[in-house]
Amino acid sequence: MSDDHSHLDPIAVRVRALESLLVDKGYVKADALDALVDTYENRVGPRNGAQVVARAWVDPEYREWLQRDANAAIASLGFVGRQGEHMVVLENTADTHHLVVCTLCSCYPWPVLGLPPGWYKSAAYRSRAVIDPKGVLTDFGVSLPEGADIRVWDSTAEVRYMVLPMRPAGTEDMSEDALVELVTRDSMIGTGLALEPTGSAL
Amino acid sequence: MTQPDPRLCDLPPLPANHGDEPVFAAPWQAQLFAMTTALNEAGHFAWSEWAEQFGAELARTPQATGQCVSDHYFGCWLVAFESFVEQRGLAAAGQLSELQRRWDAAARATPHGEPIVLPAD
Structure with missing residues (x-):
């Protein structure tokens, strides 16, 4: 020029x-x-949510509190702020896998997960998660046990969902701090699973 | 065999990048986000009111070919936010376009490499 x-x-x-x-x-x-x-x-990112998940894995009382009053249980770890006003935590089990989407725009629990990744905001994810959740999970490389039920939750400006992923097998002896490292952002949206422990993490 | 769901045929693929990426693709996106959040925090509107307006804009405007998710998303955010501040009476009619004209003029009057500032009108 x-x-x-x-x-x-x-x-x-x-x-x-x-x-x-x-x-x-x-x-x-x-x-x-x-x-x-x-x-x-x-400063705010999915590491906050990972700490919530790890605490729930090691502390049954905390886990129960998280189910009953997610806002208070999350705030007790210091994670408060806008866009987390009414939190609901969905616990994955061997039979049921939860998947979170916002079909309207991209409502997302900021205090525990930070701001949403690009794919969460995409029209493709917002439509496909509802119509074809199994296909979405396949795209993300997630295969569920045969017969597992997938439930899709549509976040709104009033209710924000976070998934409590299943604790991986073989992690019984791991510390809470080490468990935090296994919790990925995607595992708390439902498009991923918690990581398997590696030799170095044990 | 069940028939494929016809609705699936029109679905676009997910964006290729499933990994970590910057929260904002450009500084203007961060500024826009911060302005909206700050106004909400100051009590000028409920987040649900904003989400409805923004969601309607996203639904109305398809992503252009070759446009990345973030540019489409925050582009819709910008359009929705401009009309939102006018509807809420935070900007008078014509005020934003006048400021845009002045910013553009200020940029053209600023030597390359120097910070662009808006002169008093």
């Missing part, structure tokens, strides 16, 4: 217009916006 002045692409112009409007009118503060971005890019 030969000209030496700056360019903002049309989208950047629109976002800057919104931001300057909202900041100038005092509806939002610029440093509060930066703090929010930092929080969701760097």
